[in-house]
Amino acid sequence: RPADCNDARPGRGLSSRRLGRGATLSVPLGAGLAAGSARAQGAAAGPVHVGFVIDSSGPYVDASRDLFTGSKVHFDDLGARGQLRGLRISQRQTDGTPERTRDAVLALARQDRVDVIVGPVGDAALRRLLDEPAFESDGVPLVGPLSGVASDHPLVGRQVFFTRPDYRREMAYLREYLATLGMTEFGVVWAPSLPAAVVQSVRTGATQRLQGSPSAAATTQLDLPPDPAAWEPLLAGFAQRPPRAVVVVGDSVAYTQVFPRLRRLSPGTLVVGLSTVNPRTVQELVPSAQMAGAVLVQVTPHPGRLNLPLARELDRAMKRFFDEPASHQTMSGYIAAQLILTAQRRSEGPGRERLRKALADTRSVDLGGFALRYGDDSPRGSAFVDLLLMRANGQLMQ
Numbered sequence: 001r002p003a004d005c006n007d008a009r010p011g012r013g014l015s016s017r018r019l020g021r022g023a024t025l026s027v028p029l030g031a032g033l034a035a036g037s038a039r040a041q042g043a044a045a046g047p048v049h050v051g052f053v054i055d056s057s058g059p060y061v062d063a064s065r066d067l068f069t070g071s072k073v074h075f076d077d078l079g080a081r082g083q084l085r086g087l088r089i090s091q092r093q094t095d096g097t098p099e100r101t102r103d104a105v106l107a108l109a110r111q112d113r114v115d116v117i118v119g120p121v122g123d124a125a126l127r128r129l130l131d132e133p134a135f136e137s138d139g140v141p142l143v144g145p146l147s148g149v150a151s152d153h154p155l156v157g158r159q160v161f162f163t164r165p166d167y168r169r170e171m172a173y174l175r176e177y178l179a180t181l182g183m184t185e186f187g188v189v190w191a192p193s194l195p196a197a198v199v200q201s202v203r204t205g206a207t208q209r210l211q212g213s214p215s216a217a218a219t220t221q222l223d224l225p226p227d228p229a230a231w232e233p234l235l236a237g238f239a240q241r242p243p244r245a246v247v248v249v250g251d252s253v254a255y256t257q258v259f260p261r262l263r264r265l266s267p268g269t270l271v272v273g274l275s276t277v278n279p280r281t282v283q284e285l286v287p288s289a290q291m292a293g294a295v296l297v298q299v300t301p302h303p304g305r306l307n308l309p310l311a312r313e314l315d316r317a318m319k320r321f322f323d324e325p326a327s328h329q330t331m332s333g334y335i336a337a338q339l340i341l342t343a344q345r346r347s348e349g350p351g352r353e354r355l356r357k358a359l360a361d362t363r364s365v366d367l368g369g370f371a372l373r374y375g376d377d378s379p380r381g382s383a384f385v386d387l388l389l390m391r392a393n394g395q396l397m398q
Helices: 061-080 098-110 123-130 133-138 167-180 196-207 228-240 252-265 279-285 309-321 328-346 352-361
Strands: 024-028 048-055 087-094 116-118 185-190 217-223 245-249 270-273 295-298 364-366 371-373 386-390
Touching: 048 061, 048 098, 048 328, 061 087, 061 116, 061 279, 061 309, 061 328, 087 098, 098 116, 098 123, 098 133, 116 328, 116 352, 123 196, 167 185, 167 196, 167 245, 167 295, 185 196, 185 228, 196 217, 196 245, 217 228, 228 252, 245 252, 252 270, 252 279, 279 386, 309 328, 328 352, 328 364
Parallel strands: 048 087, 048 116, 185 217, 185 245, 245 270, 270 295
Antiparallel strands: 024 087, 295 386, 364 371
């Protein structure tokens, strides 16, 4: 039932509350809101009801929790400053499967009657949702899904509003970067059970012609079988004639299994993971010393890069409301929350339909050194891509 969420003590945000699977929590925030970015400020936002899907198991537990935390800390920060009125939060917990995620989104739309949903997390979950006719008919907008697929889907820009680039852009960036290092070729290791949409997007990015600049090309590829016990001889054969760089296409678990083996077999090889790999999850699975030299693609600014106003504002809010450091997924949630409230202030009144229209009409949002720009040539709002290096002492350098 409704509860006070303006408690500023560390660890007392909603992310610390445990709910049973499928449970929902509806929380009205007291009058308050301070734009985390001065550029996003304006008149106080009116009532808006925001929904979240929180995974309690599966590969995206950390990412879904951090996405929620990033949005929640922005709402708390604004609420404490008296610039947000009538905002409510509802969340549904799932087991992380695409079917449960679909059910949770539909429940948020129909039973909780939220105006907007932040997320969800995962490519398969998003594709399952986009294939559900009831999702389009319900009309609830999604903001900031953590997925690199579906850029060309007709609902993008109408009901689904990304705040990150897709895998094609990630691969294009990698090819350009490797070319600057004198690497004209790279290998690709495909983890098992990848969604078809991910495979298609990455293959397109790895092979498409890039205009205006020379780029590296994918010349060696390895498809891993479902059983990790069979990977060792395959990777050993792959490493006999290793490319100087290898891109691992898979989740955090797959990357932590492939990276140490390839580095042991071929110490000089650059092993890169796409944004499907969560740095925080990697650090929880494997000691940092074993992952030294791991390189991961990131699609948001580093939350620790405090020369960026956006990162400074997130850092300040996290220190006030949450007793933990921000991750890249936290930054994604923070960005999504700012986009929602910017659109709400620009809308013609409260309600799902008005907010969805305001989101669709949004063309640019300045978030303090990081901007979202939407248009026919930029349906996902951002083309930001950078690389993160994991060091033996656990530091993440971007």
